[in-house]
Amino acid sequence: MKNGEAIFLVILFVLSPLIGNCAEMGSFQYKDFKRPKRCGVCHREIYQEWRQSLMAQCFTHGWDQVEYFKLALPHALRLKKVSGVKAGCIACHSPISFLSGDIPPGPASAKTRANEGVSCEVCHNITGSTKKVPFNFSFIIKPGRVKQGPRRDARSPAHGVRYSKFIKSPEFCATCHDEQSPYGAWVKATYREWKAGPYSKEGTTCQDCHMYRAPGKPGIGGKMRADMAHHVFHGSHFASKLAGAVDLALYAKKANISPGSMLNLRAELFNGKVGHYIPSGSTEERMLWLEVWATDASGKKYSIPVDRKGFKGEKYTIADSSAMAYQAMGEIMGIKGFKGVKRDGNCPDGARIFRHPFFDPKGRMTICQWYTVDNTLVDYRIAPRETKIENYTWAVPRDIAPGPLSIKASLFYSEVPSSVGKFLRLPASEYAPILVNTTKLTLEVKK
Ligand code: HEC
Numbered sequence: 334m335k336n337g338e339a340i341f342l343v344i345l346f347v348l349s350p351l352i353g354n355c356a357e358m359g360s361f362q363y364k365d366f367k368r369p370k371r372c373g374v375c376h377r378e379i380y381q382e383w384r385q386s387l388m389a390q391c392f393t394h395g396w397d398q399v400e401y402f403k404l405a406l407p408h409a410l411r412l413k414k415v416s417g418v419k420a421g422c423i424a425c426h427s428p429i430s431f432l433s434g435d436i437p438p439g440p441a442s443a444k445t446r447a448n449e450g451v452s453c454e455v456c457h458n459i460t461g462s463t464k465k466v467p468f469n470f471s472f473i474i475k476p477g478r479v480k481q482g483p484r485r486d487a488r489s490p491a492h493g494v495r496y497s498k499f500i501k502s503p504e505f506c507a508t509c510h511d512e513q514s515p516y517g518a519w520v521k522a523t524y525r526e527w528k529a530g531p532y533s534k535e536g537t538t539c540q541d542c543h544m545y546r547a548p549g550k551p552g553i554g555g556k557m558r559a560d561m562a563h564h565v566f567h568g569s570h571f572a573s574k575l576a577g578a579v580d581l582a583l584y585a586k587k588a589n590i591s592p593g594s595m596l597n598l599r600a601e602l603f604n605g606k607v608g609h610y611i612p613s614g615s616t617e618e619r620m621l622w623l624e625v626w627a628t629d630a631s632g633k634k635y636s637i638p639v640d641r642k643g644f645k646g647e648k649y650t651i652a653d654s655s656a657m658a659y660q661a662m663g664e665i666m667g668i669k670g671f672k673g674v675k676r677d678g679n680c681p682d683g684a685r686i687f688r689h690p691f692f693d694p695k696g697r698m699t700i701c702q703w704y705t706v707d708n709t710l711v712d713y714r715i716a717p718r719e720t721k722i723e724n725y726t727w728a729v730p731r732d733i734a735p736g737p738l739s740i741k742a743s744l745f746y747s748e749v750p751s752s753v754g755k756f757l758r759l760p761a762s763e764y765a766p767i768l769v770n771t772t773k774l775t776l777e778v779k780k
Pocket residue numbers: 367371372373374375376453454457480481482483484485486487488489490491492494495496551552553554555556558
């Protein structure tokens with residue numbers, strides 16, 4: 334190889350993570366993108382659906398504001414290794430601000446156009462990805478008169494229309510839904526999970542489950558369609574999407590038990606509805622957990638802990654009220670001697686937690702995805718169509734009341750550990766447990 338070639342290759346190699354990864358910051362202006370309201374004049378139903386979805390709140394939503402302005406932005410200004418997230422967070426959460434070079438944008442209260450989040454003009458101007466297997470905002474955006482759409486025969490009086498195979502593909506969603514941290518850890522992998530699972534093989538896409546279809550008129554003045562794509566984008570922020578997402582069954586070895594004996598229970602959890610792991614997406618902060626409670630005839634309640642299986646990193650998947658974590662938050666906020674907050678929020682001790690722990694450069698569990706160096710120690714989530722079996726061996730207390738013993742198993746989900754939510758003063762609605770499923774069993778305690 335000649336010297337000149339080698340230097341060229343080295344330059345290319347050094348620059349490629351910067352130029353190859355992403356759309357270009359500051360290459361457009363806000364005025365190149367129309368406001369969603371303008372599109373809503375003719376696309377009424379779609380506009381209403383989008384407005385209620387998280388897509389419209391990608392920037393304004395309480396927790397997003399706190400995480401960016403209180404944690405990620407100050408951290409980016411201080412630590413060189415993570416400086417890229419100052420713009421990077423915004424590239425996915427408010428792409429038109431990123432493309433207009435408005436970095437950092439004003440907070441939601443300043444009511445800038447950053448508040449539009451992931452708008453009509455973001456998605457319908459995306460023409461492709463710079464990466465074959467997309468991640469880290471690798472979308473190519475070309476704003477203008479022509480909108481990218483899913484139909485070959487659409488005609489609009491307001492704009493041009495171009496048929497796009499890309500917009501119908503899961504790779505389109507992957508441009509924002511898969512993410513690598515500055516340390517190279519995969520901190521979001523919803524597309525990659527889907528791709529490795531059964532739904533991709535069957536041809537069921539993200540759009541099929543998150544933009545369901547029904548007869549309707551996508552645009553006033555346009556055609557009636559048998560399969561109009563609804564813009565609901567329901568995910569974990571909608572209890573209706575989570576409800577029953579995992580099937581839950583509970584069995585006891587014996588119907589009759591006696592005080593002082595051993596009770597054996599088995600819980601079976603089947604992910605029959607989710608096209609990727611549950612939880613997915615922001616897994617650094619999501620928790621899905623199973624609580625099992627027994628209530629005796631006198632009304633006394635006992636929490637039943639799960640049996641250990643002995644896999645690597647298991648301790649992170651069993652609730653322990655003495656475990657502290659998330660110390661990086663205090664470090665970033667400049668709180669001296671910060672010991673962290675409870676790792677597992679309000680989960681009762683011994684509950685099984687289906688989660689994917691992330692670790693920072695100091696080996697502490699973290700909710701700061703951008704500060705994640707490793708998350709390969711343990712991943713105890715439920716894969717698409719996977720069944721997880723949990724066993725319980727409980728020493729029935731000697732003083733338990735005779736009569737019916739009710740056993741209740743409940744599967745809860747939370748967006749953020751409640752301990753983190755309280756520490757950062759998030760609205761309670763952002764960390765309240767959401768019931769995914771519950772089931773009951775009645776046994777008899779014989780004297
Ligand atoms: C004056 C009314 C009007 C306005 C304003 C309008 N559209 Fe449309 N648009 C239509 C009609 C009519 C269709 C055709 C619908 C059909 O036949 O399925 C359409 C189709 C589309 C399609 C679908 C193309 C396809 O392949 O099915 C997209 C995407 C689209 N519009 C995006 C937008 C965006 C983004 C805006 C705002 C910048 C916007 N539209 C503003 C009337 C409008």
